[in-house]
Amino acid sequence: MSDHSFPPRTSLRTRPAAHSRRGRGLVPAIAIVTAAATTLTGCSGAGTSGGSGSGPLTIGMSLPLTGPAADVAKSGYQGYQLWASQVNAGGGLLGRKVTLDVLDNGFDPNQTGTDYTRLISQNKDDLLLGTFSSLLNAPASAIAARQQMLYVEPSGGAASLFTRGFTNLFFAQPGTTASLPDLFVQWFASLPADQRPKTAAYVTQDDPSASPAIAIFKTKLQALGVTPVYDQTYDPSTSNFDSIGAGVAHARPDMVIQGAVSNDGAPFVRSLEKLNFSPKILFQTRAPADDTYPGAVGAKNTEGVFTAAAWSPKANYPGNAAFVSAYTKMFGSPPDEDAANSYTAAQVLAAAVKAVGRIDQKALADWLHAHTVDTIVGPLKWDSTGDPLGTGLLAQWQQGTLQVIAPKSAATSTTVVYPKPGWAG
CATH class of the missing domain: 3.40.50.2300 (Response regulator)
Known part of the structure; x- marks a missing residue:
């Protein structure tokens, strides 16, 4: 700004x-x-x-x-x-x-x-x-x-x-962070085995919240048969994602998981757009929940993007x-x-x-x-360390709105967009 x-x-x-x-x-x-x-x-x-x-x-x-x-x-x-x-x-x-x-x-x-x-x-x-x-x-x-x-x-x-x-x-x-991947992994595991992505790229900001979350994603998805084909950690000051985007596109993973803290989410998406590489699944940890995200990546390009959320305006x-x-x-x-x-x-x-x-x-x-x-x-409610005794929400951009898709008790949409459509340009 x-x-x-x-x-x-x-x-x-x-x-x-x-x-x-x-x-x-x-x-x-x-x-x-x-x-x-x-x-x-x-x-x-x-x-x-x-x-x-x-x-x-x-x-x-x-x-x-x-x-x-x-x-x-x-x-x-x-x-x-x-x-x-x-x-x-x-x-x-x-x-x-x-x-x-x-x-x-x-x-x-x-x-x-x-x-x-x-x-x-x-x-x-x-x-x-x-x-x-x-x-x-x-x-x-x-x-x-x-x-x-x-x-x-x-x-x-x-x-x-x-x-x-x-x-x-x-x-x-x-x-x-410890529970952040859970709802996505549960949804992923519910897919028929022959419909699940087989490979994944992991990209994360070097951040004490984002990095551990991506490590948990990697471990849990590997247990479900997903092979890592690209793994990159970047400095919080990174603003140009062209080389990282090129590395991801070269690896051609079915799924991309990014530990995005703030304004690192949109430029990473734009780097993939420029190369016309669109994975079947794109999950970013928090950037898609920011109100600047649709304008930064293009409103139509949000379609199908997953994120974790703590709150929904419709809850x-x-x-x-x-x-x-x-x-x-x-x-x-x-x-x-x-x-x-x-x-x-x-x-x-x-x-x-x-x-x-x-x-x-x-x-x-x-x-x-x-x-x-x-x-x-x-x-x-919290345990003795101040860690909350609960889990967040799994959300996905659908037709211009960030919808909650899990847990069922908080869901605002009963459908899931999969695979993610290609970039709108």
């Missing part, structure tokens, strides 16, 4: 009345201010404060508002903004107005860690909310754990995040339809999954605060470990 109105290295507060343009679309304008010093006990976040204070309740976060994941951060930030505006319209949390204290990490893990240290130790924010991608949430959640702060993340499902012994980390999606969960309507009204376009994920993370945080009745980091985490929270992505 060429025009970011979020200056790096500043603390940002939303101001609801005006508007400013950042890339595509309009977002509520922001004012650059110095973070207010709200009170925490001691130098860590483990202290307790009641809900009777008259000052704002400040929630800190560091988002990749610039850099390669800026589009993800834009809609994700808007999900947070919508939640905050709704909470404040209802009187705030614990009787205090909510203020979002937002820093820009530029999609830099080191800067992300520095930012969360600043939010806790210098800005002394009351609460935290997570950022986007496992790459960034890994250092952020470690800082939060060290400072004994509750950390609810909207994305970051790498299995490695939940093996560090943290008790204050919660992933606000139905499932993690019949409490508050979901109202979320879609309110987001569309506020921002002028429907929400994507990133907006839904951040809104869900805020729902989880708010549920704990309301139930506990005070800002007590340990009590908030203990409550979440012991309870199920109803959200727009469905009911969420």
